Amino acid sequence: MAIPADTFFLDPDSDRTLQQQIQQCVTEAILSGRFSPGERMPSTRRLAEHLGIARITVTIAYTELVANDYLVSRGRSGYFISENAPLPPAFPENKVEAAGPVDWSRAIGRRFSGYAPLIRPPDWRSYAYPFIYGQADSRLFDHQNWRLCALQALGQKDFEALTSDYYEQDDPRLVEYILRHILPRRGIAARPEEILITMGSQNALWTAAQILLTQRRTAAHENPCYPGLREILAQTRCNTVSIDVDAGGLPPEALPGGIDVVFTTPSHHCPTNATMPLDRRKALLERAVEEGFVIVEDDYEFEIAFAKSPSPALKSLDRSGSVIYTGSFSKSLFPGLRLGYLVAPAPVIVEARALRALVLRHPPGHIQRTAAYFLSLGHYEAQIGRMGRAYRQRRAVMERCLRENGLTLAVRETSGGSSYWMRAPEGVNTTQLAERLRADGVLIEPGRAFFGPGRASDRYYRLAYSSIAADRIPEGIARLARAIEAG
Amino acid sequence: MAIPADTFFLDPDSDRTLQQQIQQCVTEAILSGRFSPGERMPSTRRLAEHLGIARITVTIAYTELVANDYLVSRGRSGYFISENAPLPPAFPENKVEAAGPVDWSRAIGRRFSGYAPLIRPPDWRSYAYPFIYGQADSRLFDHQNWRLCALQALGQKDFEALTSDYYEQDDPRLVEYILRHILPRRGIAARPEEILITMGSQNALWTAAQILLTQRRTAAHENPCYPGLREILAQTRCNTVSIDVDAGGLPPEALPGGIDVVFTTPSHHCPTNATMPLDRRKALLERAVEEGFVIVEDDYEFEIAFAKSPSPALKSLDRSGSVIYTGSFSKSLFPGLRLGYLVAPAPVIVEARALRALVLRHPPGHIQRTAAYFLSLGHYEAQIGRMGRAYRQRRAVMERCLRENGLTLAVRETSGGSSYWMRAPEGVNTTQLAERLRADGVLIEPGRAFFGPGRASDRYYRLAYSSIAADRIPEGIARLARAIEAG
Missing domain, CATH: 1.10.10.10 (Winged helix-like DNA-binding domain superfamily/Winged helix DNA-binding domain)
Structure with missing residues (x-):
């Protein structure tokens, strides 16, 4: 036929x-x-x-x-x-009767869906004024060189190694680059047995929490804080203590006794961008030594720093081995990459590696090798330089527009990051404000999700400039100011 | 200067x-x-x-x-x-004093490193006779077309989508292909809300276990079984029941009452390759309906089937929605890819998706899109066809050599898979045998790791033919036979 x-x-x-x-x-x-x-x-x-x-x-x-x-x-x-062409299946497809006998409300032993993650509209690129956080600006990314590095990692020579099951291992080249070039920028010296490649910093924080926390332990976290961290802590069922931050980030003297682990973002506090001053860092480390608690430092955005000499990581001051450090390529490369790293004393990495093997074996080899090439050929440094210049320019425009429109920064002195933490006038509900602005082509992030239950404030919001071009900023801020004015 | x-x-x-x-x-x-x-x-x-x-x-x-x-x-x-070149860090690197005050034996709340995963020598390719399981045979993989698909997925058009944080979503193209082309081959009809992309089947099994099991629940698993599953179950701290398999896989009548979840590998039991006959499948499903337990079907290797008409998945017979199904691209594409999928009723997928977001957000976008292209252009079908032909040839050589050398298959009738489950003569310790053979260039897998504690047998071993060329098989089997003979 x-x-x-x-x-x-x-x-x-x-x-x-x-x-x-x-x-x-x-x-x-x-x-x-x-x-x-x-x-x-x-x-x-x-x-x-x-x-x-x-x-x-x-x-x-x-x-x-x-x-x-x-x-x-x-x-x-x-x-x-062809006679060898694959055959369609010979058996009929299953049909599940509408009312199956499995009662899933009972069969599901643990629920994870109770949380409300921060989700931006997937079509955010179609908004004219997207002040949204954490997405890559593809105009700033060196796509051409990334493609070349991916091609090289796809070559016959690498392919055998990359297609294999790595079991518990990481790509030694990626590990080497991070140890030799990235961590030294943060003042951190680490050995290969003190690092694990993770699926982004979410995965690094989750891993640290699994290992350090149980129902009998107590974790302190900043308030406001990254909502993902609050979810991670809730899932471990540990006791939590929420510490209000100020313009210098986490105040160590506010920590009560009996803490096992402190989660902190000293370089740029999330979401306020406050930088923890040196005396607080020292005081925090001293208390850790005295009371024997562990500090988990989330250095998720250190590459974006505008001060002349960026402050080194908390871990670089750590003489006692009390600090577990997490880093990420989500901001410096792109978030869809899903690559980050955990730096910790070797006994912690042993457990983290075993847990990773249990959960997912290892991050995909091809992704690790592509990143290793991109980094080692200098494209990462160039990328950070390019982003730094663009962000500095946007930041200048932002500061001018915010001032001219009389909008209020909640934290004045910040040295980096890719966003501002803002306070709306009293009586403004930023969740509703964000809804109204969305209809006007402007995306902002209402602050409510960053606060713990019972401590929420509706006055705060975050304005990121990582995904909006400088020439769009003035009109976007003007629309924001008008919307606030209109109440 | x-x-x-x-x-x-x-x-x-x-x-x-x-x-x-x-x-x-x-x-x-x-x-x-x-x-x-x-x-x-x-x-x-x-x-x-x-x-x-x-x-x-x-x-x-x-x-x-x-x-x-x-x-x-x-x-x-x-x-x-350049004056703009990145500066070396201005601050000294940290030095941790040898005896830090953190007592990690106390600070680590949960340990994951107690398990002994199945690790093959990373240099297995340098052995002349590698009868090892689960690694890709790069000679059979269509590397050229994979590279082209990866390049396409790296194009400007896809790049924006792929670099983004997907939040909780999967690549819709990959999901569509699995739903329309892969699951129908297994007799499974599923809707998009009933599938989640995972980081390989290890991650799919782990996810199912997290959701279904708690300390108050009981899981049944096959004995022997995939060691990774036993580790996953141990980590949930549920009660476990180990059911000895026979030549027809798991006997449903051996399941005691009070079970919440049964983990099974009906297509090719791991590690014996036994195929569960239809009457057992029906009996297992009937008991699930009667007693309200959930079945997790690990269909990790269904693509490798030699029977004329491969048996459909257990899930295809499931009219009650009692079966959660896991599949993997580790065998049909390559294990370093780390892609698999979980198919389950929508309420389970909601929890699985939330858990995935908590643990790692999502599998990397580029990997998902590359796989979607490879699949949709027909390369996956061609790949399976090529592997099937090569494995059938190797299988014929294996059967002849095993027979000629008088080696004993522990399970005679198998319809697929990429290995044989073997029984050594009484008194042979296959762990020691594997050690001796390794020095002779032959890699086999001793069976001990597949058995639960206290039920281990040292007589069994696994011989895989997925990574050894047909012309190497005769000498490899001859060396094995001589080593067994020599005791």
């Missing part, structure tokens, strides 16, 4: 090539049973005519399908569906 | 290009403070002479370094270290 050319369609909106669309038509039709082994395909001439495309495109698609054994070529007779 | 060319070295054993090595020399020297802003680089001619390479290579490396702002070009005066 001959397959009519009319059964083929091209999708004008597809982002696949014409050749790929033809291949896909054929493979889908075979797998769904519409085309059967032995059936004759339309001739390349006929199909090209029908689709209104070059015959060579059809020929190339057919050749590829022959190579993959979907089609066979019988010389002048043309192309046929 | 001029930087002498003599400070540059090439590593003849490096797998980086000459150009990359030059770039790396410069960036490392800048970051470590050896080269300072304003210093003059050796001329391209001088450096090319010193290194004995083409001048154009040096010129290209310098041009790239200029583009990344490590160097500036001042026309005829030559190249200089």
